[in-house]
Amino acid sequence: MTKTFTCLYHFLVLSWYIFLNYYIAQDETDEMKSKIFANGGKWKYVTLLNMLKNRIAGFGIYQPGSFRQLLQTIFYGVACLDDVLKRIRGRKDMTFLTAFRDLLFTTLAFPISTFVFLAFWMLFLYNRDLVYPETLDTVIPAWLNHAMHTFILPITLTEVILRPHSYPSKKTGLTLLAAGSIAYVSRILWIYLETGTWVYPLLAKLSPVGLAAFFSLSYIFIASIYLLGEKLNHWKWGDMMQPQKKRK
Numbered sequence: 001m002t003k004t005f006t007c008l009y010h011f012l013v014l015s016w017y018i019f020l021n022y023y024i025a026q027d028e029t030d031e032m033k034s035k036i037f038a039n040g041g042k043w044k045y046v047t048l049l050n051m052l053k054n055r056i057a058g059f060g061i062y063q064p065g066s067f068r069q070l071l072q073t074i075f076y077g078v079a080c081l082d083d084v085l086k087r088i089r090g091r092k093d094m095t096f097l098t099a100f101r102d103l104l105f106t107t108l109a110f111p112i113s114t115f116v117f118l119a120f121w122m123l124f125l126y127n128r129d130l131v132y133p134e135t136l137d138t139v140i141p142a143w144l145n146h147a148m149h150t151f152i153l154p155i156t157l158t159e160v161i162l163r164p165h166s167y168p169s170k171k172t173g174l175t176l177l178a179a180g181s182i183a184y185v186s187r188i189l190w191i192y193l194e195t196g197t198w199v200y201p202l203l204a205k206l207s208p209v210g211l212a213a214f215f216s217l218s219y220i221f222i223a224s225i226y227l228l229g230e231k232l233n234h235w236k237w238g239d240m241m242q243p244q245k246k247r248k
Contacts, residue, residue: 006162007083013155014076020069020147069148072155075101075109079159102165107176110156110229115222117153123202130202160229164237167230177226181219 078101085097123131132145167173188199198204206214 003083003087007080007087009158009162010076010079010083014073014080017069017073017076020144021073023144024069071108071112072152075104078104099166103168103176105159105165106167106229106233107173107226108180110160111177111222111226113152113156114225114229115218116149118225119218119221120149130205131200133201160232161236165233167233170227170230173226173230174223177223178219181215181222185215 078097082095082097082101085095120131128134136145168176188203192198192203203211203214
């Protein structure tokens with residue numbers, strides 16, 4: 001793909017995610033929705049792993065979609081900046097910004113987007129009440145649900161096809177992914193201790209042992225997705241973006 005097309009693609013996707021973040025942020029200004037979104041609106045739970053909050057009163061639903069949109073916005077913002085600076089300066093060597101872009105995509109953006117798509121729709125098709133009760137259809141537009149849970153996969157796969165990404169060593173990549181997963185699980189547990197409500201209805205049905213097994217299997221699943229992403233990158237681009245030293 002040409003650099004111009006890649007740059008344009010990044011700009012369009014960035015604009016899309018900025019729009020989604022803006023749209024989600026407007027929920028709190030809607031009088032009807034403001035009565036539905038409990039606990040002081042979205043900004044009560046401003047943390048490293050969740051900058052925007054959509055906890056729907058009465059349904060026990062905590063939508064992490066806003067975090068995903070924010071993560072994708074940051075990634076495509078970095079990608080756009082990297083594209084622009086390289087075109088201006090004409091530099092092709094690996095820079096800090098490019099390295100950060102690749103680390104963000106390989107260890108967070110790709111695994112999380114793919115995990116969300118697969119996990120959400122598998123549970124939705126099995127029993128939607130476990131993740132997305134039918135009542136939410138009257139609150140969240142269908143297009144927004146697909147924007148958060150469907151379109152993320154083709155957008156992410158397109159990024160894999162458009163350009164190669166330098167993966168860290170497996171030890172580094174899986175460690176960073178584990179750190180992010182632990183932080184997110186800690187956040188889920190903290191919200192439960194503070195509110196007495198699980199962020200997903202599914203979690204309320206599990207025993208402590210079941211929760212431990214669920215979180216462990218979820219990490220194994222997302223780690224497998226990380227390794228799949230590495231394989232896809234190698235299949236499409238070979239070793240052209242991999243470090244010269246032996247990867248562990």
